[in-house]
Amino acid sequence: DAGITQSPRHKVTETGTPVTLRCHQTENHRYMYWYRQDPGHGLRLIHYSYGVKDTDKGEVSDGYSVSRSKTEDFLLTLESATSSQTSVYFCAISGGGGGGSNTEAFFGQGTRLTVV
Amino acid sequence: AQSVAQPEDQVNVAEGNPLTVKCTYSVSGNPYLFWYVQYPNRGLQFLLKYITGDNLVKGSYGFEAEFNKSQTSFHLKKPSALVSDSALYFCAVVFSGSARQLTFGSGTQLTVLP
Numbered sequence: 416d417a418g419i420t421q422s423p424r425h426k427v428t429e430t431g432t433p434v435t436l437r438c439h440q441t442e443n444h445r446y447m448y449w450y451r452q453d454p455g456h457g458l459r460l461i462h463y464s465y466g467v468k469d470t471d472k473g474e475v476s477d478g479y480s481v482s483r484s485k486t487e488d489f490l491l492t493l494e495s496a497t498s499s500q501t502s503v504y505f506c507a508i509s510g511g512g513g514g515g516s517n518t519e520a521f522f523g524q525g526t527r528l529t530v531v
Numbered sequence: 532a533q534s535v536a537q538p539e540d541q542v543n544v545a546e547g548n549p550l551t552v553k554c555t556y557s558v559s560g561n562p563y564l565f566w567y568v569q570y571p572n573r574g575l576q577f578l579l580k581y582i583t584g585d586n587l588v589k590g591s592y593g594f595e596a597e598f599n600k601s602q603t604s605f606h607l608k609k610p611s612a613l614v615s616d617s618a619l620y621f622c623a624v625v626f627s628g629s630a631r632q633l634t635f636g637s638g639t640q641l642t643v644l645p
Contacts (some may be wrong), residue, residue: 457637
């Protein structure tokens with residue numbers, strides 16, 4: 416899967432606890448994304464990064480924060496988990512190359528998070 | 532703001548018949564457009580993309596898509612559907628700006644009936 420590793424793959428946590436999901440890439444791609452997938456909603460963008468320490472919010476960023484201190488790692492933190500954050504989380508990477516090359520995104524296998 | 536719409540939640544087609552999965556977009560500037568496929572309990576796989584040039588683009592597994600700027604559409608097509616094409620299909624758009632925000636549609640479940 417294009418050198419993307421998400422960890423953990425599955426997690427059950429209690430309401431109110433902080434949770435951090437990790438996305439690690441070995442492709443040296445500039446752009447990294449976090450999505451959540453829920454039935455009927457497709458993939459919704461939470462946060463994305465366009466470089467080290469350069470991040471921006473997506474459409475469903477409330478309750479989430481991210482950090483990217485080096486090219487290969489993009490961390491997603493649920494500051495205080497709620498049941499509404501039970502979902503499948505996907506990380507994606509893209510080279511975003513100039514002239515349209517290397518623009519497609521590649522996805523990790525996903526993390527299934529359950530908040531009880 | 533950029534957005535993508537997939538007007539059909541579900542598309543059913545008989546094996547051997549042509550299939551179309553619809554996608555329309557709204558974005559300022561020049562869009563990059565993509566189709567992805569997702570099989571159960573898997574991540575998304577890239578199928579094809581439109582960046583510039585020929586409006587008809589060909590991708591993996593015999594799929595193709597036609598970019599129509601006037602209708603702001605990018606419909607996915609295949610001349611002859613296979614049962615194995617049954618999956619969830621997503622359209623996505625990126626505005627060709629520096630931030631490369633990648634936005635997905637809500638997905639279309641394609642079922643090919645034997």
